[in-house]
Amino acid sequence: MSQNFNIPVEKSYNAKDTRYDKMSYRRCGHSGLLLPALSLGLWHNFSFTDDFENARDILQTAFDHGITHFDLANNYGPPYGGAEANFGKIFEKDFKAYRDELIISTKAGYDMWPGPYGNFGSKKYLISSLDQSLKRMGLDYVDIFYHHRPDPDTPLEETMGALAQIVRQGKALYVGLSNYQAPEAAKAFKILEDLGVPCLIHQPRYNMLDRWVEDGLLDTLEDSGVGSIVFSPLRQGVLTNKYLNGFPEDSRAVKDGRYLKTDQIKETLDQVRALNEIALERGQTLAQMAIAWLLKDKRITSVLVGASRSSQLLDSIKALDCQEFDAATLESIEEILK
Numbered sequence: 001m002s003q004n005f006n007i008p009v010e011k012s013y014n015a016k017d018t019r020y021d022k023m024s025y026r027r028c029g030h031s032g033l034l035l036p037a038l039s040l041g042l043w044h045n046f047s048f049t050d051d052f053e054n055a056r057d058i059l060q061t062a063f064d065h066g067i068t069h070f071d072l073a074n075n076y077g078p079p080y081g082g083a084e085a086n087f088g089k090i091f092e093k094d095f096k097a098y099r100d101e102l103i104i105s106t107k108a109g110y111d112m113w114p115g116p117y118g119n120f121g122s123k124k125y126l127i128s129s130l131d132q133s134l135k136r137m138g139l140d141y142v143d144i145f146y147h148h149r150p151d152p153d154t155p156l157e158e159t160m161g162a163l164a165q166i167v168r169q170g171k172a173l174y175v176g177l178s179n180y181q182a183p184e185a186a187k188a189f190k191i192l193e194d195l196g197v198p199c200l201i202h203q204p205r206y207n208m209l210d211r212w213v214e215d216g217l218l219d220t221l222e223d224s225g226v227g228s229i230v231f232s233p234l235r236q237g238v239l240t241n242k243y244l245n246g247f248p249e250d251s252r253a254v255k256d257g258r259y260l261k262t263d264q265i266k267e268t269l270d271q272v273r274a275l276n277e278i279a280l281e282r283g284q285t286l287a288q289m290a291i292a293w294l295l296k297d298k299r300i301t302s303v304l305v306g307a308s309r310s311s312q313l314l315d316s317i318k319a320l321d322c323q324e325f326d327a328a329t330l331e332s333i334e335e336i337l338k
């Protein structure tokens with residue numbers, strides 16, 4: 001009896017047929033996994049306090065343009081868990097039929113629930129947190145599960161053992177680390193390798209104004225065959241033209257100053273203005289240049305952007321149209337960043 005594989009799946013969103021036409025995909029370290037040059041993070045703008053339809057529009061726009069990777073964490077909100085719960089609703093409505101075309105990640109490592117078991121790096125915390133995340137998102141598994149930050153007090157063997165167990169249980173396909181410095185990352189990679197569950201990826205902060213990863217981490221990742229996905233590539237919006245003429249009411253710095261302070265922004269404005277001039281000479285926006293500047297390093301697997309509206313994402317994606325830098329431009333940028 002022949003099977004009909006073409007039974008239409010009822011869904012409210014039809015992804016564009018052109019979604020894979022322009023995005024480029026990069027191999028993640030020595031693994032079999034390809035990630036889009038741009039990925040989308042749900043740290044801000046996707047929780048209960050945000051506009052649900054706007055969040056949905058951003059996710060659809062991303063996928064329609066080949067952004068196959070959505071990055072979450074247990075405590076993205078507010079409230080904690082809010083981004084995962086909302087993502088779960090959107091996934092159910094729009095993306096369930098596309099599950100096999102998506103790479104969905106989440107993390108645990110920061111403060112999540114009260115008491116001694118809802119923070120840092122114990123096996124108890126990581127296993128229970130991922131179980132909660134899967135329920136909130138309505139998923140059977142995530143593609144990547146991260147330890148969100150190093151824990152100085154839990155033996156690395158325990159934390160890495162928990163990650164390996166999670167993969168063996170089928171709750172995550174791959175595991176990653178975030179915010180680990182080079183020496184501790186190298187130790188963790190060795191433990192994971194010995195456990196037969198190689199680390200797929202590291203997620204550090206990296207942008208033109210914050211270059212700590214150049215001081216050893218990127219070399220360590222390359223030597224270990226581990227990929228990298230870099231967060232806050234636009235320094236939360238500072239490396240765009242957004243703050244050149246003041247502080248817009250709808251900007252992150254004004255709406256939610258928890259992690260982005262206006263004073264910090266003021267300190268870098270001269271550099272940002274000078275960078276903006278170079279971007280304009282290149283015929284691109286500063287956001288596009290900031291992304292292209294990261295992508296020129298082949299050790300970067302993916303640039304993990306955020307967006308508060310789909311028009312920003314469409315702007316950022318155009319970074320792919322102008323990625324080359326001549327030596328003189330790179331030198332001018334270095335002068336500004338000194």
Ligand SMILES: NC(=O)c1ccc[n+]([C@@H]2O[C@H](COP(=O)([O-])OP(=O)(O)OC[C@H]3O[C@@H](n4cnc5c(N)ncnc54)[C@H](OP(=O)(O)O)[C@@H]3O)[C@@H](O)[C@H]2O)c1
Pocket residue numbers: 040041042043044071072148178179203230231232233234235236237238240241242250251252253287288304305306307308309311312313315316
């Ligand atoms: N592992 C970790 O510890 C960690 C930490 C932080 C973030 N992350 C991950 O990284 C993701 C991205 O972080 P991020 O949101 O800080 O990234 P980002 O891309 O540096 O900043 C995103 C913000 O920049 C502004 N923006 C984006 N595109 C723009 C454009 N083309 N033109 C003008 N403004 C633009 C928007 O700000 P407005 O809201 O002001 O419009 C947007 O919310 C997070 O969602 C999360 O997944 C991980």
